[in-house]
Amino acid sequence: MTTLHMLSHSPFSDSRLSSCLRLLGPGDGLLLCGDAVYALQPGSAQCQALELMPESIGLFALDEDLSARAIAGPHRLQTVDYPGLVELSCRFDKVNSWL
Numbered sequence: 001m002t003t004l005h006m007l008s009h010s011p012f013s014d015s016r017l018s019s020c021l022r023l024l025g026p027g028d029g030l031l032l033c034g035d036a037v038y039a040l041q042p043g044s045a046q047c048q049a050l051e052l053m054p055e056s057i058g059l060f061a062l063d064e065d066l067s068a069r070a071i072a073g074p075h076r077l078q079t080v081d082y083p084g085l086v087e088l089s090c091r092f093d094k095v096n097s098w099l
Contacts, residue, residue, distance in 0.1 A: 002027040004092035008034035011046040016098045021049055029058035029092060031085070037065045040073040047074065060088060 005028065011017040017039055024030060030053070032039060039046035040061065050059060051074050063079040066072070073079075080088055089095050 001093040003094045004029045006031045006097045007036040010035035011039040024057050026056040031060040033062040033065050040071050
């Protein structure tokens with residue numbers, strides 16, 4: 001059963017990102033939105049961890065949040081808009097929001 005994990009909190013304020021990364025399985029996806037897109041800052045330990053994820057795990061971010069913070073992200077990153085977020089949520093068996 002595949003899961004889309006959604007993170008919206010800054011990776012510098014708590015350990016949600018690292019906890020989430022430990023639980024990701026093949027076929028899962030990770031969607032970064034809000035302040036969680038700061039994990040994509042080049043050279044950060046969080047970005048390095050994301051780049052080391054297996055290719056079988058999808059890496060997504062909300063385009064609006066990337067633009068607002070002037071972050072581009074690694075090549076494997078797939079950006080989505082809000083309608084794309086709805087479609088993405090339907091592609092996975094479950095959606096887990098890390099509140």
